[in-house]
Amino acid sequence: MSEHHPAEGDHRWIDLELEDDLDEELEQEIDDSRVPAALQELRQARKRSTVPRNVYFRELLRLQAELVKLQDWVTHKGLKVVILFEGRDSAGKGGVIKRITQRINPRVCRVVALPAPTERERTQWYFQRYVQHLPAAGEIVLFDRSWYNRAGVERVMGFATESQVEDFFRDVPEFERMLARSGIILVKYWFSITDQEQQLRFLMRIHDPIKQWKLSPMDLQSRVRWEQYTKAKEDMFERTNIPEAPWYIVEGNDKKRARLNCIAHLLSLIPYEEVSQEPVVLPDRVFDPNYERRTLPPKLYVPDRY
Template identity: 70%
Template sequence: MASSDKQNPTYNDRLAADRIDSFDEELEMELDDDRLDELLLAVPPQGEESEHAMNRRLYFKELFRLQGELVKLQDWVAHKKLKVVVLFEGRDAAGKGGAIKRITQRLNPRVCRVVALPAPSEREKSQWYFQRYVSHLPAGGEMVLFDRSWYNRAGVETVMGFCTEDEREEFFRTVPEFEKMLVRSGIILIKYWFSITDEEQHARFTMRIKDPLKQWKLSPMDLESRRRWEAYTKAKEDMLERTHIPEAPWWIIEGNDKKRARLNCIAHLLTQVPYSEIDHPEVILPERVHNPDYHRHPVPREMIVPDLY
């Protein structure tokens, strides 16, 4: 971006908003539900909020409320031995990762896990296309969130020329039957597409370029995807048209506002798996056993991490 753009109020506003969101992300990881009001009142605002920005206290309250419901859903899935698969698709910087982080933030990783596969190896390229995804499907009592999925073939592989036209057509012939088979096997399959505008992706990419803590998120493939925006749009439209089936429909998340997108996604996800709260036995902390013959040995000072803070 040219240096003159730094004087552009829109750019400065976006930079400030991005910093606020980074602060919020850290707060989300630390705040405790019971102390939410008290802590938020003690936190000074980090700059002015946009006229259309979501009220931060409302956002936090709703996020924690929804995460509490996700814990109940997790317990229900484990109790009923359900198998849940959620696909997260969308353009680069559309907010998939942020939504996944908020969904899994307070859940048991033994029940709810994330699958984010790298590019296929040479061996995997020779396998049936869906084979490497099948091994990550859930057993009873598990939820699996795919951060990108088999729809790579309809998106990046198509746009970047990593698959042939015949392979692409075979994918579109196969994927509806593959997903119907998953559903018949008892898997609850939910598919989300995170949608952002051309202008919003440009702004988010710019923020990542300027932020050394987020530059790692931009790969050469991401930058090339930016150049091929229109090709991705065409591929997305074709994908939605050909794979939106009654057994596994697509759900579109409007993602320009990251906070609203996260809340809307979680709220919708909770409607896709009917659940009830599970009664748990009261947890009683056992009495500590004291052995008169036990003597704790001192830890050598050289083993202790320096107390810098």
């Protein structure tokens, strides 16, 4: 088995591969910065990110490399990790989740974003539909909204009675202590933005056809009931911030800063080490001199339009 040594022509190919890898993040950044003409004036009044673009990309890639090490450690040690992402609508939860999962193995780290409960689920123990998504050994689960729906949207919108909300507040600390006793590492993040920033992000979704799908009737109601959500959030912090699973607040007005801060904080919470890997050697391809590759009909190929 021979080891491949890059030829001089390979270096350009490697450069192109790295550029393509970085373009994935650049595409997301371009999408974030697209502003409809109707909102240009509003955007000018908005503060720019205090993180220079070159610093942001450099730090993001560094942190994502550390996330790969964390992933390997979780697999190696058989850890079970649950991370909850809660917060105001449009506060940036999805953007952080994208950056966390962007370069790690989806078989190790998966995202759970549950729809509204079915009629059958409404008759179950409240936590039941979340329990089935908890991790086994060697897994990380990110909840894009979680059982805290009951303390937020369900309470504010009247989808849960005050009795059900009170039962939730009584049960959730013990539920999370049970998770901790079972060996699950539970991390809870709340993403916070100002009233003005949420207004701009909602208006961008309204005026941008690519982002309109992100805007739901519940989002619009969250604008109307801003103060009710604030009171619900304060009550939630007071009654569910326990030593076994404390809340961590991420300031989300500056998206770049929020992403870097959240990922760096997450890495600081779980002690990990780099797992030594067996060196991988690419084997030589086996050539059969008697094999002739068949010509496939042109209709099988996707048209070359670009």
